[in-house]
Amino acid sequence: MTPGELALATGNYTPVTRFILLGFSSYPDLQKILFGGFLLIYAVTVVGNLGMMALIFTDPHLHSPMYFFLSVLSFLDICYSSVVTPKLLVNFLASDRSISFEGCVVQMTFFVVHVTAESFLLASMAYDRFMAICRPLHYASVMTRGTCLQLVATSYAFGGANSTIQTGNVFALPFCGPNQVPHYYCDIQPLLHLACANTATAGVVLYIFSALVTLLPAALILTSYSLVLVTIRRMRSAAGKEKALSTCASHFLAIAIFYSTVVFTYVQPHGSSNDTNGQVVSVFYTVIIPMLNPFIYSLRNKEVKDALQRKLKVNIFP
Template identity: 50%
Template sequence: MAEENHTLASEFILVGLSDHPKMKAALFVVFLLIYVITLLGNVGIIMLIQGDPRLHTSMYFFLSSLSVVDICFSSVVAPRTLVNILSERRTISFTGCTGQTFFYIVFVTTECFLLAVMAYDRYVAICKPLLYSTIMTRRQCMQLVVGSYIGGILNAIIQMAFIIRLPFCGSNIINHFFCDVPPLLALSCASTYINEMILFSLAGIIELSTVASILVSYIFISCAILRIRSAEGRQKALSTCASHLTAVTLLYGTTIFMYLRPSSSYSLNTDKVVSVFYTVVIPMLNPLIYSLRNQEVKGALSRVVERITVRV
């Protein structure tokens, strides 16, 4: 019996967000609508940047990279959630669950690194404009994006290497709508102290180091903006930073709340609500934030609309 009790569960049951029939129908419509808007918005940003030569700069290269990550990030969670909302049997295999957790960690970590890279790009553009094209070369931009993905993959590998070693010999019911690390750890019948320390340490290192780099970048940016004499120049510099700061605040606010607190304070019902925001809502909001608050993106969008109008 001891051996049986310490075998890995072959599948898990995802509780989801609600069992009420009317609520499930509403949730399905809302999740589907958000996911479609996420795909259309982020694909639209990518196509807009690729199709307008004026947007072929490092800033918009990073923005299109962020859109790719948002599409992948949302697609790790949303499709499975939609299926589970409609399904009576909300099971997911152990392999499927660990796979979802792995890719979720990859993309959320990559997004954190990318936001830090985008802050550095704004710092170079505003504080060192004469050296901008020399520093932010195409090769350098590619290396920064690839480095962000490598950081995400390494974090996921380390986390999952410890999770898959845990025995799941009790309940296989995950009180969540997707396979996240905290609810998975809650199911293990062995001590998860090491896993919690690794989760807290890695999340702390990644969150605090990227937040620190963003803050340092914006301290220098703020000093540079104050030295700009023309109101138009200050407004242009601020407009390119405002959308990025909004995206940073939304993502870091929710992820710090989720992962940089002791396990004793976890409330899975509260965590589910917060998780909906940063896994599904934020990827939908990012294209809106960057398009509505960025004059160059709005200009490119208006040129596309004009071309379509002329053809019609």
Template identity: 50%
Template sequence: MLITTSGVTFILLGFSEYADLQVPLFLVFLAIYMVTVLGNLGMIVVIRVNPRLHTPMYFFLSHLSFVDFCYSTTVTPKLLENLVVEDRTISFTGCIMQFFFACIFVVAETFMLAVMAYDRFVAVCNPLLYTVVMSPKFCATLVAGPYAWGMVCSLTLTYFLLELSFSGNNIINNFVCEHGAIVAVSCSDPYISQKIILVSATFNEISSLVIILTSYIFIFITIMKMPSPGGRHRAFSTCASHMTAITIFHGTILFLYCIPNSKSSWLMVKVASVFYTVVIPMLNPLIYSLRNKDVKDTVRKLINNKLFCPTL
């Protein structure tokens, strides 16, 4: 039975215990968010305007950038607001909607990285069949999967959150409406909701990592069999950016899982959550652009055209 939630609000404590750091933190997070927006939207534009980048790898990368932009935009504006205002309340509907969209995009990113690992596996291990296997229709299906599964997971978890009861003002010791913080202030038994998210998170993490690790095991074996050192170097360089993004993303998730559930660990949870929700969406476009000659060349041409041919 759905519980009535009229008059229920949440208070996001965020980093309010560090009063002297509110302005510096605001400036830091604002700068990170600006880089995130410019980096991810810029990556999408660069991929669209350069015909050389109209390949499956960059098709997946453009969707990763879109997911990162949406994920950061779901969380960061409210974080910035709470750093400069006294009233840190968020309505029940606002809190649930933030969780709903954040859940969609984090699950989508988890499996988008797995899809990109599969793409690299086909490119390195079956280069002659790459264009046949990674057809436009198949690529569209591979991209639709993470979004669809993210929606299924988010709807399921949100449904069980709405089954819980809440009353009055509820203090959330975080800057984002994440599942654990919401169920912690519930008036009813959150056992089922907690078990559902445990099963969902474990399945998503293990299944995506199995795809990624299996793909890279075969990639590594194939690369080591290459007779040419130059060929091995090129193969490794095409995978380096993706491996870096995977390591940062899944490393942060696993670190969050390992933090003990105690009051003394809340600061570590907040710091890890900042890295997970705010910093990673900024890092991904930087990782892929700084290590990619085609992307850097396209950006350079766009800048030169804007500076020296502004009327064209």
């Protein structure tokens, strides 16, 4: 029996109007250090991703589907990092770590929307690379601006649908007693532990839909890149092989980091977001990955580095 069910059974409860985000409160001596570290990471995330978006929008050499998707990825990274990190920063310094019931609903809603959308956007980016390398003669006619916009819209549609299901799945349950969330944001699994009802069905819903929105895009990505690798292997030109691999390497690295942490948190049968290890893993995909993506794509992509050099030359030596 969960603490919430016990409170409901004994009748000793009041409806929950606020949740307490415990986060990293077990390290009181490190709060200011953690605040400084996370503030620096968040600043780099926002500046790096905004810089990537500005570079792509202003450089004509980067006006292609691949970089359009990359600019949307940067936007998504800013969004879901901003849903979580500002509240985390406030909690490092404030004595009141609470968040209203409605605020918790909103935070979970927008977080799930953007994380799910990023999952499907990464699949769209893999499809783009498949078309560019495996079907180059049809690339321009298939990957039109309309197609790219439809893929982004579809990613957000999946995000909205999953968010509606997952958020409704959690907050349809009664919360009538314990309100201390052992996490630094309103995540699904920690909140299920506080519900004043049997959460077995809700847990199954969480597992099924988390698996669908994670493993389906992952399957599309693996299929696309398997065909890409087969095509690259058949290329006779060493230069062609190197160019094809270079355009895929950064994307595949970003995918590996993103999906490994998300799968560990949501898709494994026994989630760990209720302990310190779960929080550490969550930090990677909510805080660290949004910061790393601009560097992964800029440092490993010759076209992005060339565009950045052109911008620096124009601004420094007009």
